[in-house]
Amino acid sequence: MSNRQTPAQDRMQPAAASPLLEAKNLTKEYPGVTALDQVNFELRPGEVHVVFGENGAGKSTLISILAGANQPTAGEIFLRGEAQHLHSVHDARENGISAVFQEFSLIPQMTVEENLFLGGEPTRRGFIDKDRIRREARAILDELGFNLNPRQRVDHLTRAEQQMVEIAKAFRSDLSVLILDEPTASLTSHETDHLFELIAQLTKRGVGIVYITHRMAEIRRIGDRITVMRDGRYVDTVDAGSTSEDDLVRLMTGRVVGSIFPELDLGEPGRQVLQVKDLTTVGDTVRAASVEVRAGEIVGMAGLVGSGKSELLQACFGAIQIESGSVQLNGADITGKPPRHSIRAGFLYLPADRRKEGLMMMRSVRENVSLASLDIAPFSNGLWMDRSGEARAVSSLAERLNLSPPRIERAVDHFSGGNQQKAMLARSLTRSYDLIVFDEPTVGVDVGTRASIYEFIVELAKQGTAIVLISSDLPEILHLTSRAYVFYRGRIQAELSAGQLTEENVLAHFFEREAA
Amino acid sequence: MAGKTAIARPSSGAGDIVKRLFVKLGILPFLLVVALVVFTLMSDNFLTPRNLMNVLRQSVYLMIVSMGQMLALLTGGFDLSVGTILALSSVVGAMAMAAFAAAFPDMIGLAIALGCFAGIAAGVSIGVMNGIGVAFFNVSPFMMSLGMASVGFGIALYLTGGVPVYGMPMEFGNIFGFGAFLGIPAPVYVAALLIAALYAFLYRTPQGRYFYAVGGNLKAASLSGINTAGTLFFTYVLCAFFAAVAGMLLTARLDTGEANIGSAMPLESIAACVIAGVSLRGGVGRLENVILGALFIGLVQNGMNLARIESYLQTVVLGALLILAVIADQIRLRYVASLKD
Numbered sequence: 001m002s003n004r005q006t007p008a009q010d011r012m013q014p015a016a017a018s019p020l021l022e023a024k025n026l027t028k029e030y031p032g033v034t035a036l037d038q039v040n041f042e043l044r045p046g047e048v049h050v051v052f053g054e055n056g057a058g059k060s061t062l063i064s065i066l067a068g069a070n071q072p073t074a075g076e077i078f079l080r081g082e083a084q085h086l087h088s089v090h091d092a093r094e095n096g097i098s099a100v101f102q103e104f105s106l107i108p109q110m111t112v113e114e115n116l117f118l119g120g121e122p123t124r125r126g127f128i129d130k131d132r133i134r135r136e137a138r139a140i141l142d143e144l145g146f147n148l149n150p151r152q153r154v155d156h157l158t159r160a161e162q163q164m165v166e167i168a169k170a171f172r173s174d175l176s177v178l179i180l181d182e183p184t185a186s187l188t189s190h191e192t193d194h195l196f197e198l199i200a201q202l203t204k205r206g207v208g209i210v211y212i213t214h215r216m217a218e219i220r221r222i223g224d225r226i227t228v229m230r231d232g233r234y235v236d237t238v239d240a241g242s243t244s245e246d247d248l249v250r251l252m253t254g255r256v257v258g259s260i261f262p263e264l265d266l267g268e269p270g271r272q273v274l275q276v277k278d279l280t281t282v283g284d285t286v287r288a289a290s291v292e293v294r295a296g297e298i299v300g301m302a303g304l305v306g307s308g309k310s311e312l313l314q315a316c317f318g319a320i321q322i323e324s325g326s327v328q329l330n331g332a333d334i335t336g337k338p339p340r341h342s343i344r345a346g347f348l349y350l351p352a353d354r355r356k357e358g359l360m361m362m363r364s365v366r367e368n369v370s371l372a373s374l375d376i377a378p379f380s381n382g383l384w385m386d387r388s389g390e391a392r393a394v395s396s397l398a399e400r401l402n403l404s405p406p407r408i409e410r411a412v413d414h415f416s417g418g419n420q421q422k423a424m425l426a427r428s429l430t431r432s433y434d435l436i437v438f439d440e441p442t443v444g445v446d447v448g449t450r451a452s453i454y455e456f457i458v459e460l461a462k463q464g465t466a467i468v469l470i471s472s473d474l475p476e477i478l479h480l481t482s483r484a485y486v487f488y489r490g491r492i493q494a495e496l497s498a499g500q501l502t503e504e505n506v507l508a509h510f511f512e513r514e515a516a
Numbered sequence: 517m518a519g520k521t522a523i524a525r526p527s528s529g530a531g532d533i534v535k536r537l538f539v540k541l542g543i544l545p546f547l548l549v550v551a552l553v554v555f556t557l558m559s560d561n562f563l564t565p566r567n568l569m570n571v572l573r574q575s576v577y578l579m580i581v582s583m584g585q586m587l588a589l590l591t592g593g594f595d596l597s598v599g600t601i602l603a604l605s606s607v608v609g610a611m612a613m614a615a616f617a618a619a620f621p622d623m624i625g626l627a628i629a630l631g632c633f634a635g636i637a638a639g640v641s642i643g644v645m646n647g648i649g650v651a652f653f654n655v656s657p658f659m660m661s662l663g664m665a666s667v668g669f670g671i672a673l674y675l676t677g678g679v680p681v682y683g684m685p686m687e688f689g690n691i692f693g694f695g696a697f698l699g700i701p702a703p704v705y706v707a708a709l710l711i712a713a714l715y716a717f718l719y720r721t722p723q724g725r726y727f728y729a730v731g732g733n734l735k736a737a738s739l740s741g742i743n744t745a746g747t748l749f750f751t752y753v754l755c756a757f758f759a760a761v762a763g764m765l766l767t768a769r770l771d772t773g774e775a776n777i778g779s780a781m782p783l784e785s786i787a788a789c790v791i792a793g794v795s796l797r798g799g800v801g802r803l804e805n806v807i808l809g810a811l812f813i814g815l816v817q818n819g820m821n822l823a824r825i826e827s828y829l830q831t832v833v834l835g836a837l838l839i840l841a842v843i844a845d846q847i848r849l850r851y852v853a854s855l856k857d
Contacts (some may be wrong), residue, residue, distance in 0.1 A: 319739060343741035351739055358739070360732025362800055371729055372740035374722035385720050427740070 026075035053229035054446035067099035068092030098170030099179035108155035113137035160191035261479040270295035273466035279325030303487030317349040352440035373430035418449030542793035543844035555819030575814025584758030585785035592798025593657030600668035602778030605763035609635020610773020614683030643756020651748035672775035681773030692768035731798025
């Protein structure tokens, strides 16, 4: 189990050589659905091979089969030219294929070293050999250059550190293929840099990386080749260096798409809608923040994860307790009022984590969309529900947002990520709101849906709604906001007007100046 | 739900149809069919109108308790104190009624009303405690209701010294215990009334939807402007109310107030709900199925009685059924993931 020396070093081969991992005509059928339809995939040693496609294109199914978590209905997998049947994740790992999925397989209450050797603990006379675990855990972490304490409990680590543990786990055995499923989704840019350094080290040693991402910038930075998938089918494999962004989007969606950001031709901002003065939250996640949002403008909130940009708006909304300061909505004081009150006053906050905080996954789209407005028409007369009015209203919203498939009685859980997001965003249209806060509205959403979400947001702003866009994705802040605040460690570091919104300017405030 | 869309697709054979039915309806219809067939074969008296009316009357108490239990399960918790609530309301109700009847022998109707009110109020007070603990202090429903079960049982025993309470007016038992109108027993009318009221409340008012929302995703419900603490509190109060009503009805049937009734209620009511497809994770379950679930358990108990199965063994069967239902629910989840609709 713990034979992890010189992974694949002696097998280093020039690129373009025989493939390390090859899948031919992979097909996966579920009753009624073909998730994968004769997909071909080839991974060379030492390359970063990006798998690209919209949500529901079959990427997840493909990697779960390559990682041994799922068995194909038809098709073959070759590892270094030999046909392989990967019966389980364990089996795949024995063969040098490890995957880091978005949902980690770590036990939060155990320490880093216990997690590293979980399921393969070295023993001595039937008892766990703790010294050896400690030694080898240290060795793995050192080799990877991870600055982690092996005795720390996993739930005390940041998400990036947990991801390091997950990657380190892959190194317990002889690693030749590493599958990464949107690994940077919750990492800060600094942590992302570190991950990319590690990937570079690995590819030098001949490890092949299968990399799933929605972010164009990452493809540019580390991708060698890109395999594009659409509707469960293989579309094309292209060279990352010589393919333009537009070409990729065209391959992925099957249609020509210009820039994914719509024209931002908003008029002059109107009256003041939200005014926050010197707000400090209980627990100091936000300190002495003052912001102002006007009707018809899109205000960006930029900063690292945990910088307080999301917490500030949650505090205004009433989801986080306020220590001091004041919040005014349309001139009325709403400081410390619960979300119920904010919603009725015309202020909606749409959370970043739709599964954990946004949606009732096992309930229907209809119930999820109408949830925040059941006290008003057309959903009820205040006392009794109007069920047909509800069905009609939600159907027309589903149509307007292009929900696919347009079946509002189906449980939200059974829609793709992009469509789940649409179901949540539809909530903003069930009432007339003066202020809508979108917290990371495009996380885990494919490019096609992303473009329509951007359009949706701009459309709302044009109609005079005040919009706050909280985002860790810099291009979103740059292209979609008329003004932005940059957060650092709970404080507002800068307010940038449209003219000052450049990448350098925003980034400069991400890290600059240690807050007192 | 969307009954129209389900069967439209061409399916491949009988096995597939059974699978789809299973996913759509859960295990209950299959169990009902099996139980009906088995007990009909085992006893000639089983499938007679008279016996079936018997089953209905006997199931009424469990049915009412299960309706409350369903609310607790919907919001992602459960209530282990329903048995105690039953017992406490029975004891307090009987004592109050007896006292009033003795003090004002001329006003029997008033004594019955006041007694029922006192009994139900005593039961609801346990629910209020449960609600405060769960909704405002974040105590897990398991610990809270387990603790309150002990508290309530202790009070009921302390009040009575362990002996049954006598002295209620005859009319109480005659009307609410043994009375019948148009051949249908009185408790059945009470249950029907409660079912209709709860159905309208759950499926025709916003607050009813909020029970599902709180169990479906507490955080999402809160961010959607739902008073989650209030909803949770109300859940346990309402659950206790149903159990207390069942307690008074049972008291009428027994003609005595007893501290020892209802001890099987927590298990049986949870079993009725789970067999009916109410999710232990919260947010999923239909009232009409829970009613059927309670009827099913009554049916099995009645069938086993007719088939002369010993009562100790009946407990074994009931526990096994509960576990079977949970396993079936898990299998169903797996199918749901693969069928998607």
